[in-house]
Amino acid sequence: MSAKGPIVVRIDGHKKKINSAKGDDGRKKMETLAHTEAAAAEESSDRIHTFAREYDKSLMISKSKTKKQSTFSMFKPILIAIISALAIGSIMGFVMLKIIVNFDNELNPTPGNVLPAEDDDSKENKKADSVELSSFTLDALSAYVLQGGVYSESANAETELGKYTDLGYAPIIWQRDNQFYLLVNIADSKVSLQEDALSLANNNIEVYVKEWQISESKLELTEEEYNWITIFQKDWNNALKHGGINKETWKKLIDDAPNKTEHLTSFTASLREVLKQEGKGTGTLLMEMASAYEDWLQSGKIKLEE
Template sequence: MGKDNKITVWMGGKKTTLNRDDHPDEKYSIKEFNKDYSAATLEEANGDEVPTFVRRHSDDSNNEHYFGRKSRFSSFKPIILASISAIIIGSVLGFFMLNMFVDIDKGLSQQNYTIPATVDDEDEDETNKETDDQETASDEVISAAQFQSKNAFVLQAGKFEGEANANEMKDKFNQAGFSAMIWLKENYYYVLAGIANSKDKANQLANELNEDKLEVFVKNWGTESSEIKLSDDEISWLKAYNKQWAESLISVNKSENLSEDGWANIVNTIPKNSTNIGGFTSFLKKEISKLVQANKWQEQRMLLNLWYQFNLLVN
């Protein structure tokens, strides 16, 4: 058998000589020659971890190629090189930083500073005034207010990962003559179109929307109890606000309009110069200003918005 009738291939990780007469030429593919090697390597893998194969070349003059397991060292090579580089750079920077601080300390030690031995009466009065102001400011926040959890039934129109889609759904309800708002919760945007304190009332409201081909789902909605540090005036006012909000929810359940006088009293008794709840009270004033011309769906949206903003305040 002549030299030309033989072929050298890699099988099972070893160089093997085959006869061309025993195997048709079309079967000598890279996939066939490495079949045994790949199967053996897969058996060694732990669990579902599949090894990575790379194309390799033999060291002989024929420059034959085969597929073998990727060296584990190659995976860690970039990490090792990066670590060595970081150590070298850190050492050089540390050396320069040390010299810089030594020069700074040396320069400071050569300077002379004069510390005043006395304080003028005017400066002393100003210092005492600032101290009194700080004590007065610190006295404003003296109590921790505990607010209980809230629960109600809401009409959920949708749940979205993106705000743009939620706004599109909200606009759909507004254009149909109803009203909806967006509640961001756990990275999802919920479109809510109504609220009630009983499931029966919520189902009744949902049927009204469904008749207008606006699909909603009745969901039990809740917020957790929370604690916030406020002044006594702010705590007292927030308790009055919570009471008014709860009474308004009862009015919705009875199909009654919200009390304009009750909410006007809440707005008029907002604590003056309150910085802790200023953002919330500004939002409240804006919402209550729309109450006179609001229909029942807009009133429900107002209660939902106030609930959402209050939850942001206390949390």
């Protein structure tokens, strides 16, 4: 280093340049600076510096979340235990309720929520309401009968019945308008009954040939029922005209009767009973069929308007 160059010293962190010089002056200056630097350093070491601390906000949030998570982790087992207890309690309560209800039903065979059984009339009305009914007009049935008498009491009519059965006839008692008619035979014309009338007259039994009619009827039926009744009337008129009954044909007609409603039940049942009879002629069977037909019209099973 050159003896003439400046001398650089640091005083409290700052550079200071001192020109070098020969002799005592230069040495004194350097010593003075050294003492000054040492004093400054000592003073600096004795003073307590205040440090400003900056906090990282992201670190603060993270620490807060960590604290919250730590709190939740501490209470998590308790919450799980409470929820589990509630769930198990609910399930057990439901199971116990079912057991109690079933046990009560076994002790009481007729639970309160069971509806009372419907009677036959209610079932019949519901069945009738489930099909479409319409108003139909049925033709009148007309014929001629051989009448033995008319009585106000059925017993009187039955007493007179024996006179005809002894002669081989099978008369019937037809009740109409609170009177009892003793009818011996039926035909499609007066002429067809003249022979029987003369035969009875020869045996001193007085009879009358007269027209007999079942009036036109207006009633409510299904279309199938109306069609069946129309066939019945047609077959009855044919049997009356030709004087013969094929029982098998009539049984098939009865079997084919519609059964969607109960309207025809009583009538078809009566027809079956008529066909079961043995040893009776066509006239007697036709009179009994016609009587059953009239009874059915007036039985209240249908709406009848004359």
